[in-house]
Amino acid sequence: MIYLYILTMALTTYLIRVLPLTIFRKPIKSRFIRSFLHYVPYCCLTAMTFPSILSSAGSVLSGGAALVVAVILAYRGKGLMVVALSSSAAVLVTQGLMSLIG
């Protein structure tokens, strides 16, 4: 039975991804739709990151620290890996400090 669930899950997810990728292959003419798709990645990534990041690291404080560190480093033009690892480090440091205090 679990394989039927897995198959259903996988098939649904794949169809969601594959249909737009194979159907909309020709360049879209509409300026509105092209502009819309231009903004989609940034809007989508933002909506996924905030406020979820605050509740992703055990406490709002450590999640917030990860957010602040990542935004500052990214603003200064640091690369993906540096930003990602630094936000991880920010969580470790914050949680370490919190356990020292509390």
Next chain:
Amino acid sequence: MNWKEYRTGVRQGLPVGMGYYSVSFGFGAMAVTMGVRAWEAALISAANMTSAGQFAGLTLIAAGAALWEMVLTQLVINSRYALMSMALSQRMGERIGFWPRLFVAFFNTDEIFALAMARKEPLTTPYFLGLAVLPFLGWTLGTLCGGVLGSVLPEFLGAALGVMLYGMFIAIVVPAARGERTILLAVALALACSCLFAWTPGLKEVSSGLAIVACTVIAAAVCAWRFPIQEEEEAAV
């Protein structure tokens, strides 16, 4: 096969693979506590390559839900991928044909999408092959290890690794928003929407997958209407 493109993809996929390993470790550990075997959990990861969708799917499996409920849940939670695939399809242009697209579609996760869209150079099939390898391995093996080892990884370490994926998103959004005022406005609008969905009574009942889609559509549509892109901007996108 263009190995230079492949290697570029692999290099860019490394942090994603690491992040995936830690997140899916949690998924594997959780699956076992819900009565799913470790290798079945790994199979779920290998076949789906989604995060929120799999966590929700696991809950449904444990609850013995109907198959149509599974379909509906996946549709709602994963509908953002339809938008991403549409954007990615335009970004790929006509260089990448039908068959490679069947492959790329399977690996169109949030992070792989983000990296591909952020790339300055034209996208190629070997690049996608390289980009997909480590995230796929990280996601599947992380699930397997999580299922087998359970909660060996201390909780604080898991939390620290978990924010890596968000860190990557931020590293993509912030420089773009800094460089282009209209993107900054789009980001601000999506942020405001996202907060409304998270904290307003009533709206916060909406599932997170649907909320992401709603925020994306609202913010991108408003900005597309108010600030349509110029022709020269498109060339760079």
